[in-house]
Amino acid sequence: MPTFTAVSQAAYCPRQLYYARRDGDDGPSREERRRQRLAFRYDELRDADDAQLDAEPTALAPSAYRAALERLAERDDWAALCDPAGTHVSLAGKDCRGRVHKLVDTADGRVPSFVSPGAPPERGVWEPQQVRAVAAAKALSWERGEATSHALVEYPAYGAVRTVRLSTRAKAAYRRALRAVRSLDGPPPRLRNTARCRACSFRDRCGVKTRSMRSLLRR
Known part of the structure; x- marks a missing residue:
C-alpha cells in the first residue's frame, strides 16, 4: 500500500519517488528534525526570552517569532496543537498509509497534522504537503468510519499553521499522485x-x- 511519503514525493516529482525507492530515502536531516520538534513546544517557546530563542532553530528573529506564536495562539485549536490527542500516530486507510505527527481535536472533530521543517508559501501549503495532508485525512476517515473535514500542516520554525480543506481540487491532486505511485515501474521522464x-x-x-x-x- 502506498505511503503518505510516497504520494507526497510523486506530487513533487515522480522521478524523485523512483530514486527514493531505488536508493532509499534518508528522511529529514538532524537540523530538520530539530525544527520539527519545535511544534511540540509552542507553549514553552511563547514565553521564552531572546537568549533562549536565539539558541533554537527558528527562522525568525526572537521578537518576530514570539509575535507569530501570539497570532497562532488566537486559533481555536491552539490548546489542542499544544496538547494533541496523539503524537507520531500510524494510520492506514483504504488506499494509503503512514504516520502523522499529531492528531488534533478541533471544533470539526479530530484531524491529522503534518509538521514541516521548511518554510510556508505565501498562502496555503505546497502541493506535495497538500497531497500528504489529504492522504492522512482520508486514512483517518477510513479508520474512524466518518468524514474528516480537513488536515493541518505546521511550520514551527515560522510559528505558522495552515489548514488544508478536502476540496475537490485537493482530492484530485491526491488521486493523481496516487495513480503516479501505482503506475511507477521505471524512471519517469x-x-x-x-x-x-x-x-x-x-x-x-x-x-x-x-x-x-x-x-x-x-x-
Missing part, C-alpha cells in the same frame, strides 16, 4: 530546469542539468 530540480536531493543521480539565471539570460 525528467523535468527540465525547474526550481524543483534545484531543490531535490536526488538531482545528482537524476542527471537533470539545471542552469543559472545568468546563463538563461544569455540565450
Whole structure:
C-alpha cells in the first residue's frame, strides 16, 4: 500500500519517488528534525526570552517569532496543537498509509497534522504537503468510519499553521499522485530546469542539468 511519503514525493516529482525507492530515502536531516520538534513546544517557546530563542532553530528573529506564536495562539485549536490527542500516530486507510505527527481535536472533530521543517508559501501549503495532508485525512476517515473535514500542516520554525480543506481540487491532486505511485515501474521522464530540480536531493543521480539565471539570460 502506498505511503503518505510516497504520494507526497510523486506530487513533487515522480522521478524523485523512483530514486527514493531505488536508493532509499534518508528522511529529514538532524537540523530538520530539530525544527520539527519545535511544534511540540509552542507553549514553552511563547514565553521564552531572546537568549533562549536565539539558541533554537527558528527562522525568525526572537521578537518576530514570539509575535507569530501570539497570532497562532488566537486559533481555536491552539490548546489542542499544544496538547494533541496523539503524537507520531500510524494510520492506514483504504488506499494509503503512514504516520502523522499529531492528531488534533478541533471544533470539526479530530484531524491529522503534518509538521514541516521548511518554510510556508505565501498562502496555503505546497502541493506535495497538500497531497500528504489529504492522504492522512482520508486514512483517518477510513479508520474512524466518518468524514474528516480537513488536515493541518505546521511550520514551527515560522510559528505558522495552515489548514488544508478536502476540496475537490485537493482530492484530485491526491488521486493523481496516487495513480503516479501505482503506475511507477521505471524512471519517469525528467523535468527540465525547474526550481524543483534545484531543490531535490536526488538531482545528482537524476542527471537533470539545471542552469543559472545568468546563463538563461544569455540565450
